[in-house]
Amino acid sequence: MSGPLSALTSPPEVIDAGASLADAALQMGRRHVGSLVVCEGSAPVGLITDRDVALAGCLRAPGAPPPRVGEVASRPLVTLPEHATLEDLTALFAARCIRRVGLVDGRGALVGVVSADSVVQFLGRHLGELARTFEREFEVEREQRDFQPSTFGPE
Amino acid sequence: MQHLHNPDDTVHVTPDATLAEAAALLRERGIGSLVVTDAAGRAVGIVTDRDLCLRAVAFERDPHRARVSEVMTPEVRGAQVTGSVATVDCAWAEPMRRLGVRRVPLLDVEGRPVGLFSSDDWLRWLAERIYEVAATTDPARRHGPLRPAAVALDELTLHLEARQLLDRDELLEAIGRLRKAL
Numbered sequence: 001m002s003g004p005l006s007a008l009t010s011p012p013e014v015i016d017a018g019a020s021l022a023d024a025a026l027q028m029g030r031r032h033v034g035s036l037v038v039c040e041g042s043a044p045v046g047l048i049t050d051r052d053v054a055l056a057g058c059l060r061a062p063g064a065p066p067p068r069v070g071e072v073a074s075r076p077l078v079t080l081p082e083h084a085t086l087e088d089l090t091a092l093f094a095a096r097c098i099r100r101v102g103l104v105d106g107r108g109a110l111v112g113v114v115s116a117d118s119v120v121q122f123l124g125r126h127l128g129e130l131a132r133t134f135e136r137e138f139e140v141e142r143e144q145r146d147f148q149p150s151t152f153g154p155e
Numbered sequence: 156m157q158h159l160h161n162p163d164d165t166v167h168v169t170p171d172a173t174l175a176e177a178a179a180l181l182r183e184r185g186i187g188s189l190v191v192t193d194a195a196g197r198a199v200g201i202v203t204d205r206d207l208c209l210r211a212v213a214f215e216r217d218p219h220r221a222r223v224s225e226v227m228t229p230e231v232r233g234a235q236v237t238g239s240v241a242t243v244d245c246a247w248a249e250p251m252r253r254l255g256v257r258r259v260p261l262l263d264v265e266g267r268p269v270g271l272f273s274s275d276d277w278l279r280w281l282a283e284r285i286y287e288v289a290a291t292t293d294p295a296r297r298h299g300p301l302r303p304a305a306v307a308l309d310e311l312t313l314h315l316e317a318r319q320l321l322d323r324d325e326l327l328e329a330i331g332r333l334r335k336a337l
Contacts, residue, residue, distance in 0.1 A: 025208045026213045028209065029209040050204060050205045050209070054204040054212060055178050055182050055204065057211065059175060059218070
């Protein structure tokens with residue numbers, strides 16, 4: 001994919017709706033992710049998070065078998081077109097109060113998942129760049145004055 | 156720091172509680188983690204929804220028999236707080252980064268939890284501060300035709316505060332409303 005969000009997008013980690021919660025938990029641990037896209041056949045139908053697995057797995061009645069992944073997942077999977085912008089993404093996060101969105105191509109096929117964590121990391125790098133720009137401004141001024149101290153300003 | 160986290164969100168659980176009891180607390184209170192405390196009220200660990208997922212459900216532990224002590228992260232070194240801690244100290248940042256965890260309990264000198272600080276709290280705090288600083292770059296507010304009036308109101312506010320005038324609160328509130336509208 002090549003849209004504006006491509007740098008923030010991870011390949012989707014998927015699990016079958018019929019899988020056990022233990023399978024989902026093991027896959028999350030192995031892949032170091034907090035959620036999996038739930039598929040029926042090749043169609044993405046929902047999302048399951050580590051919290052969904054924890055609560056569904058630990059809150060079942062004594063002796064009851066744990067539910068399957070498909071019974072616990074949030075449906076449907078919330079998606080955006082792969083050419084959506086960062087503004088589209090964060091607006092959708094805020095409107096739906098969700099932290100992960102699937103990106104789909106023109107035919108509706110899932111091409112990736114973008115999370116709120118990756119947006120925070122991206123914005124953090126931006127903020128760092130902005131701070132370095134401010135630092136550089138002072139450096140440039142000092143260089144232009146042949147390293148003479150300023151007679152005014154915040155130094 | 157006090158307004159950075161909500162003390163009501165800090166829920167304790169004992170190490171011998173079952174996983175089902177811990178999960179019920181997480182769901183009822185709408186939170187992601189519990190501070191595990193001993194009989195003296197000292198923090199001995201932390202247990203999160205992710206711990207329940209990766210250390211309990213993954214291994215098909217019976218949630219009605221397995222105990223919190225089996226899946227918690229023990230000896231979480233919290234950001235110790237004594238009295239008032241300025242937010243710029245970022246006392247929570249070092250243990251979070253070092254341990255790679257999203258939540259640290261805030262402990263008093265006795266090691267008792269007085270709060271829980273999460274990466275979500277941190278993000279909200281940063282976003283609010285950035286929003287407020289960014290508001291100062293609004294050209295209409297910085298350089299617009301009403302700027303002199305805004306400056307005059309700021310000066311009046313300082314004057315009233317310095318003189319400790321009667322009905323000060325009402326006046327200040329009225330000025331605040333005006334100032335915000337500019």
